[in-house]
Amino acid sequence: MKFLEYNSTRDVVFILGAGASHPDGVPLQKHILPMILSKDDNEIKNSLIGSEVLKFINENFHFYPKDEVYPQLEAVFGFLDYFIQQSESLNSYYTNTKLVEVREYLIKLIHHIVNIETDKPSKYYHDFWETIIDENRNVSIITLNYDTLLEHSFVPFHKKKIGFIDYCTHLMNYEKGENLKEFNFWINPRGPIKSSEFIDPVSFKVIKVHGSLNWKYCNCCNQVLLTTWDRKIDLEHGKLIGIKYPDGEEYEYVCPIDGTELQTLIMPPSFVKNWNNPILSQLNNEASREIRIANKIVFIGYSLSNADVHIKALLKKHINDGKEICVINPKKEYELKTNYLSLNDNINFVNNSFEELVTDKTILKNLLSSD
Numbered sequence: 001m002k003f004l005e006y007n008s009t010r011d012v013v014f015i016l017g018a019g020a021s022h023p024d025g026v027p028l029q030k031h032i033l034p035m036i037l038s039k040d041d042n043e044i045k046n047s048l049i050g051s052e053v054l055k056f057i058n059e060n061f062h063f064y065p066k067d068e069v070y071p072q073l074e075a076v077f078g079f080l081d082y083f084i085q086q087s088e089s090l091n092s093y094y095t096n097t098k099l100v101e102v103r104e105y106l107i108k109l110i111h112h113i114v115n116i117e118t119d120k121p122s123k124y125y126h127d128f129w130e131t132i133i134d135e136n137r138n139v140s141i142i143t144l145n146y147d148t149l150l151e152h153s154f155v156p157f158h159k160k161k162i163g164f165i166d167y168c169t170h171l172m173n174y175e176k177g178e179n180l181k182e183f184n185f186w187i188n189p190r191g192p193i194k195s196s197e198f199i200d201p202v203s204f205k206v207i208k209v210h211g212s213l214n215w216k217y218c219n220c221c222n223q224v225l226l227t228t229w230d231r232k233i234d235l236e237h238g239k240l241i242g243i244k245y246p247d248g249e250e251y252e253y254v255c256p257i258d259g260t261e262l263q264t265l266i267m268p269p270s271f272v273k274n275w276n277n278p279i280l281s282q283l284n285n286e287a288s289r290e291i292r293i294a295n296k297i298v299f300i301g302y303s304l305s306n307a308d309v310h311i312k313a314l315l316k317k318h319i320n321d322g323k324e325i326c327v328i329n330p331k332k333e334y335e336l337k338t339n340y341l342s343l344n345d346n347i348n349f350v351n352n353s354f355e356e357l358v359t360d361k362t363i364l365k366n367l368l369s370s371d
């Protein structure tokens with residue numbers, strides 16, 4: 001048995017935005033509300049949680065699907081969050097409690113939509129991992145994406161005994177006990193590793209600061225249950241659904257420790273953000289430490305928009321002068337540049353998409369070189 005250790009500095013920290021998962025069909029944030037509001041999705045429209053969300057948006061926002069004019073997702077969440085934080089009601093129907101429910105339903109619809117395209121391995125993320133493993137393993141990844149393509153694409157490398165993904169938070173799955181037996185598949189990379197099975201294994205921190213589709217949160221024991229491939233939501237009742245193997249029978253997830261109904265763990269885009277969830281605030285701290293000890297920070301497919309004030313705060317606090325910063329983004333807009341230049345004057349902009357970066361490996365190899 002041996003313990004895996006991390007170096008005291010990191011050669012490269014990657015920060016991934018929606019542009020990294022978009023090539024595999026994961027919708028960008030600006031596409032999510034149009035998908036919910038478009039008239040042709042009967043599955044959403046006819047479900048309990050879908051119809052409640054549509055009613056709320058129809059009554060409180062104005063939009064023109066014909067001209068593709070829709071409200072911003074941040075604005076819808078911002079409006080809900082205003083009432084929730086002030087403990088106010090909107091009217092006799094939209095009481096404070098009702099607004100909390102609508103917000104949770106909207107989160108579950110986002111979960112449902114983002115999940116649609118993520119049930120397959122991604123070639124791009126596979127190539128990304130492959131170059132990292134070949135060139136430089138002293139790397140961490142901070143991702144703002146909820147989807148699980150990045151981890152899913154690591155599976156072949158885990159099977160080749162190369163190493164592990166460290167989600168940087170305690171998972172219930174690590175606990176031993178009869179009730180958790182079927183969830184014990186995930187190895188704790190911070191615990192002792194059977195070194196005979198792995199030759200020189202490595203552990204990669206994957207810090208999902210906005211949560212993940214395969215995390216289920218218990219607000220009783222404040223822990224996360226990882227259900228690697230179960231990300232389904234029952235739109236009729238808003239429940240998280242597990243699937244039994246091999247017969248495919250569906251069941252509702254409850255906490256294996258205390259029986260409490262499990263919740264989603266994703267931070268929605270909103271002009272009003274809160275870090276009340278202890279798991280997400282802990283991940284935010286872990287991300288801060290990684291940024292501080294990084295020699296190089298590489299942003300991929302991330303626009304650092306004004307709604308991400310919390311990310312700007314995190315970066316502004318922990319990026320010091322000596323760091324090399326690189327922004328990989330196919331967009332040439334002035335706004336993107338000014339967002340980044342407000343962090344630091346010395347930024348290297350590379351005009352490539354994630355697909356181009358991982359397909360033509362020379363740029364990525366250069367980024368990974370530690371000199």
Ligand SMILES: [Zn+2]
Nearest residue numbers: 218221255258
């Ligand atoms: Zn629990």
